Amino acid sequence: MLRFLELEICQDLFSEAEDDDSKSLTCAEWEILEELANLLQPFEEVTKSLSYNESCISEVIPTIKTLHFCLSQQKVSSPLAFFKADLESNLKKRFEDLESNINFTMSTFLDPRFKTVFFSTNCFVKIKEYMEMTLIKDDNEANDNVNTIPMKEDSGNLQDALKEIIASSHTKSCTNLILEAEIDLYLKQELLNRSSPTSKWWEKMKGIFPNLSKLVHRFLSTPSSIIYNERLLFRIRKYFGQ
Template identity: 30%
Template sequence: MIERFLELEDAVKSTLATIDRDLPKITSEEWTILKELCQILKPYESITKTISGEKYCTAALVTPMCQGLKNVHQKLSAQHFSDAVKHSLIRLFNGFENRLGNVGKSKTLQTVTFLDPRFKSMVFGNSADDVKKNTTNLLSQRIAEANRTAEVSANDQFSGDSDELSIWSDFDKTVATTQPQGSYTSIEVQRYLEDDILPRNKESLQWWNSHKIIYPNLAKLAQERLCILASSVPCERLFSKAGMVITDRRNRNKEKKANMILFLNSNHHYVEGEKK
């Protein structure tokens, strides 16, 4: 709103000059304050729009964007602004620190950002090794669980006995706990880190789709984690769409049909992309 008002500065000044009514005048100092406010609010507008997306990975962007916002704040603090704007800048940053100051410590967001080939461990600084270790451990746990499930299923089909009564039960448990999964997952994670960084304007999900054969276990983990949303905005959009579908004139639509319509409405861009 402020930006649009500044675009109309000449028109506003001309209009106020021709009106005979006793209206409050906007001084040159106030115009300067508006321009400075627009400048310091620009980064917050950018991050809000980006985090509110729904057609790309948003949770992976939280950590690097928050760090970028801190860097921008330091640059803005070094510039010369009026006292009112400086006070607004301080309050903005204090509010940011109170709400998102510890966002980098979230293990969920750390894993998501690490699995994004555009960032990997580049944004974690001194804690990069810890994030790598946590992701490797998480990957090892998933592989071990998948192996145990596969072994139990295969043993049930082969013997027809339950796990507790099977003569191979103790042996299978011992094998499952002694499989050297750690070294394999460490190699896969290290190869992933040594691969080229994906340009920031590229799509990370497409990258994983083309590299799922090279990093099979990491690709499964990325498929599970990269779908995490950074905000509730996409969900709120879906509720708005539901209000347009489920109306008084469509009150005979059943739940299954309404769900199908909303699903198609939310995913039509993927279908159009495949057709192209």
């Protein structure tokens, strides 16, 4: 479409040479076409951004919300008003459940370029709850203790059981307090530059945020799309002549 707009003068000259105005667009039609190109421009930028080799799943929520914002700010003439409204409606419907997916929300939060910028308060609360449960579960599994109190069948000592319950509760409380401190410190750090690699930032900061860094490998390693994988498979097939 942009290429066609660039050929506007050529199209007009061709119509004049052919002496046939029916082969040329009117001024109003050119204006609508240019307006449509501007309206769809953010979609092209989003497609390119999320198709990048190093693009991560953490970029999806910020990108979609930014796209919503761009569309809401776009002013269009009456011929394109219905098209724009339909575009916004379908975009909202397609991604309305994005924040309910813990993979997207966790990866966005753990990305030092975004953190909580694109989240509501309720969503952030759910993220914290999930992190607490995940880290406690990981600690329990590391200690061969899966949220149950081991009881000896030949022992009826309630005092021992009570001590184990208290110890388990104490472990959970300590984990929550440590995690709260890490999250507070993490949020106080300046946002990373948009073009800076997140992997290098976390490599440098993993000693300061040991608990959060455990989750980074799990959530910041997923690509935002399968395009790069498809490119790689295409090159492999081409290499082996298949």
